[in-house]
Amino acid sequence: MNRIFNFSAGPSTLPVEVLQEARDELLDHQGRGLSIMEDSHRSKAYDAVHNEALSNMRELLGIEDDYAVLFLTGGASGQFAMAPLNLLGEGQVADYTDSGAWAAKAIKEARVIGAVNVIADCGKEIPTRVPRLDELQYTKNAAYVHITSNETISGAQWKEFPATESPLVADMSSDILSRPLDVSKFGLIYAGAQKNLGPAGVTLVIIRKDLAERVSDKVPLFYRYKTHIAENSLYNTPPCFPIYVLMLVTRWLKEKGGLTAMAELNERKAKKLYDVIDAGEFYRGTAIPEHRSTMNVTFRLPTEELEAAFVKEATKERMSGLKGHRSVGGIRASIYNAMPEEGVDALVAFMKEFERKNG
Numbered sequence: 407m408n409r410i411f412n413f414s415a416g417p418s419t420l421p422v423e424v425l426q427e428a429r430d431e432l433l434d435h436q437g438r439g440l441s442i443m444e445d446s447h448r449s450k451a452y453d454a455v456h457n458e459a460l461s462n463m464r465e466l467l468g469i470e471d472d473y474a475v476l477f478l479t480g481g482a483s484g485q486f487a488m489a490p491l492n493l494l495g496e497g498q499v500a501d502y503t504d505s506g507a508w509a510a511k512a513i514k515e516a517r518v519i520g521a522v523n524v525i526a527d528c529g530k531e532i533p534t535r536v537p538r539l540d541e542l543q544y545t546k547n548a549a550y551v552h553i554t555s556n557e558t559i560s561g562a563q564w565k566e567f568p569a570t571e572s573p574l575v576a577d578m579s580s581d582i583l584s585r586p587l588d589v590s591k592f593g594l595i596y597a598g599a600q601k602n603l604g605p606a607g608v609t610l611v612i613i614r615k616d617l618a619e620r621v622s623d624k625v626p627l628f629y630r631y632k633t634h635i636a637e638n639s640l641y642n643t644p645p646c647f648p649i650y651v652l653m654l655v656t657r658w659l660k661e662k663g664g665l666t667a668m669a670e671l672n673e674r675k676a677k678k679l680y681d682v683i684d685a686g687e688f689y690r691g692t693a694i695p696e697h698r699s700t701m702n703v704t705f706r707l708p709t710e711e712l713e714a715a716f717v718k719e720a721t722k723e724r725m726s727g728l729k730g731h732r733s734v735g736g737i738r739a740s741i742y743n744a745m746p747e748e749g750v751d752a753l754v755a756f757m758k759e760f761e762r763k764n765g
């Protein structure tokens with residue numbers, strides 16, 4: 407096997423054990439002579455996969471029965487629309503925090519549907535950060551309060567979540583399952599799969615069941631959470647193969663000791679990189695230290711030419727995906743759950759050597 411260390415922000419690296427298992431079962435799922443991709447979504451075998459994926463999610467996050475767990479399609483971008491379609495009634499206002507590019511996209515979509523109050527805006531600040539809890543000035547009786555738990559592009563992450571009177575809604579696309587979470591603090595959580603959950607194509611939604619009842623009759627059935635809750639995410643053909651891989655990923659997470667163990671590993675991996683950044687003047691972290699992401703480590707070099715050389719030389723050393731997002735430049739090392747610690751160690755060694763040669 408000749409795998410590289412892939413630091414891409416998403417789609418991103420998957421646990422090699424998961425890929426091996428999916429490969430072994432690809433043509434012949436459990437001796438049945440067909441792939442899980444080719445099987446009916448109403449089959450007994452797929453049913454077992456679907457329900458194990460759901461129960462693993464519940465177990466890992468400690469999700470109680472008053473919440474539904476859904477596997478939908480359309481990505482987190484689809485949820486930018488679906489959340490307000492379901493939760494933002496006529497005459498109501500939704501509170502949004504602007505912490506960067508993804509929050510801004512969520513705000514833009516919500517404004518198509520209803521009234522939005524941006525209650526904190528640090529989305530364009532450099533160094534990057536997320537809002538501080540004491541900055542948040544809620545609208546009275548807001549339909550909900552929306553946050554982006556981890557800004558994948560800027561590398562800023564909420565370390566503590568606000569206790570809100572209105573239901574808290576979070577886009578957790580780039581840090582779901584990276585640390586333990588008290589789901590009961592949230593009304594709705596959503597995430598595209600292609601960072602910590604599996605391949606692109608399935609979208610995770612966790613919603614307090616009573617909130618799903620708010621939806622207006624004017625919303626098409628397909629776009630109502632309650633339609634999918636009633637059908638256990640089998641209202642239409644689900645993305646069976648991505649859900650199958652998500653099931654393997656969640657099984658892998660349980661074997662690795664669950665989210666407490668994963669959070670420890672993620673903290674350790676991130677610290678190794680931030681320590682190199684902080685050791686001298688050559689590298690400059692993009693986010694303020696208190697809000698630095700454990701998932702997307704963003705930094706700059708003294709010049710754009712050096713940044714280009716860094717990416718090019720890293721590629722030669724079998725490390726890919728380090729170029730910052732096209733909208734902001736710089737370097738971004740995405741170190742999701744599946745990035746092995748050896749990958750981070752290799753990058754640390756490369757960064758030190760690159761600085762020695764060019765600093």
Ligand SMILES: Cc1ncc(COP(=O)(O)O)c(C=O)c1O
Nearest residue numbers: 481482483484508558579580598
């Ligand atoms: C925080 C965040 N939100 C939303 C999205 C968009 O997700 P999708 O492409 O699944 O619609 C991304 C994608 O990278 C993201 O990182």
